[in-house]
Amino acid sequence: MGRDLTALFDPVSVAVVGASDDPAKYGHAIAAQALRANGRRPVHLVNRRGGTVLGKTAAPTLSAIGDVVDLAVVSVPAAAFEDAVDEALRCGARAIVAITAGFAETGEAGRTRQQAVAERVRAAGAVLVGPNCLGLADNTTDLFLTSDTFTPGGVALLSQSGNLALELQLRFRPHALGFSRFVSLGNQADVTLVDLLADCARHEGTRAIAVYAEDFADGRAFAEAAAAAGKPVALLTGGRGDASARSAQSHTGALTTSADVVAAACRDAGVELVATPRELAVVLAALTGGRRADGHRVAVLTDGGGHGVVAADAAETAGLTVPELHEPTRARLRTALWEQSAVSNPVDLAGMGEQDPGSYAETVAALLAAEEVDAVLMTGYFGGYAAAEGGLGGGGTALAAGEQEAARLIAARHRATAKPLVVQSMYPDSPSCRTLVAAGVPVFAGTEDAARALAASAPGAPRTGVPPLPRPAAPLPESGYLQTRRALEAAGVAFPAAREIHDETELLAATGEFGGPYVLKALHLLHKTDAGGVALGLAGPDELLAAFREMHARLGAPSYSVEAMADTTDGVELIVGVNRDPRFGPVAMVGLGGVLAEALRDIAFALAPVPADRALRLLRGLRTAALLDGTRGRPAVDITAAAAAVETITSFAAAHPEIAELEVNPLLVRPHGVLALDSRAVLA
Structure with a gap:
């Protein structure tokens, strides 16, 4: 069910502690906004000097109010913060919004103070947003506790940046979007992003949730909450391009970046991941209308060949397709358009819009009705006739009126179908385009924005949800090669026969247990190949003995592993690893493995553990997936067995929280079954 945040978003009463007449103080802005609630609830102002603030009598303390305070906004110097919070709790506050800064963001001492305050708040059964936040607003309950006003609408914004909210407000306006709620996350000492996401998912006034976060705290819980939201969730996050801060000791660790982890979590949870505030606004303009395409097939409509070509390219770059229209659709278009119009896809009116703006509406209707089309992108000059009467063609008022009538017909057709329609216009602010926006048709100035909006409306990768973590297993006592190998074998991963040896006598004894060819590995080296600690294809005992003597003289390793050499002729080498973020x-x-794993970087990521069906999709999505099906006379390999091995390996790693990095590389996938040829583990 999640935490009860009713007192945070719809309190019975509000008190602003630190209210001020000084415009330079944040307590002034908060107080002024709080008083905008038009009598929805009592708003008390508290200033230690008493007197009046903004023309309203101010109490010197919360206790002096003489009534229960449901929500207290605390905007006082850091030295007075704890006393203000404690007084608010004594006065019955169920929610506290802490504007005051100077806590965890300043270092360990501040973190300790912050934790102590949060514990007192939770012990009292209250909730706290912040500290070090910019407040919150809920347009559905007339609660205004931040310095800025937000246009009402259906988007809840949960953000670690106040200025980002202001930019989004500007970018929302052309799309007739607004905010249901805004919450500045602050330090998340008590109420977290996950708590707020879950509450916004239940909030009737919120249609979509936008998140800007630099610190997820519990990222896995965020993904779980987003997957369960039942509403569109879009995420803009900073620092995704940085590699993991810790020093990676395996290929898996070296290849895994923060960007990969966030992208995998978003894909599994069904979150739209964006890179800029502009893209965030574009995606929300598409998603708040509630329209989702059944597929990726887009029809492009233009009144100029150049715009059509650019739009088709943009659509394909965004992961959509622009298929040729079927003959029945083309026949319908021929009856509506003139001879020089192109009716394949893109559909080009070829100047007919200048003669008859109604041709736009007829063509949109035909394309939305076409069974081979999942969505429509209209691009180019539409909007220009109404934007400047007497524009192209000199049609003047008649053309402007015709275009506006076409816009009304397009809007009606849009309302009558579930398929998405997106418009790119050279004149997005024209009256005709405003008619479309009012009807819920997203209109953009940029072609790439229109294509991105359609991509957001199209089906994404199958949403797998966030896999539950298995019950922790008994910790591994050691992470050496043989210990890791034995643990994986016990879990069900097949390896070639092997024996640990320390001297020549034990080496020759191993040759009596299994035949060659052999592999010799120096143990207690993390990257054995890089150190020259692996010898392959040793035909018999004599070659094995010679290789041992050379390697031992050079490396002096305390022990070695003698292993049966696997036949790799018809196999494909994969890498399967788990990195604990x-x-x-x-x-x-998972990806193409062997010694070239880092150089090729043909890899895919997912939250672990990875079920076999999910692993199969990851493998099929690799650039080199064709190798798995056999090429140039090579047989297809057992990809089903490979997917099962991925499930086993990732489940094993997920059940061992003491493992920071686990890797099986290579995992040899053969026409029948798989064989792990090497493994390594790094303990946290």
């Missing part, structure tokens, strides 16, 4: 927990990586 501090925010999202175990993250799996």
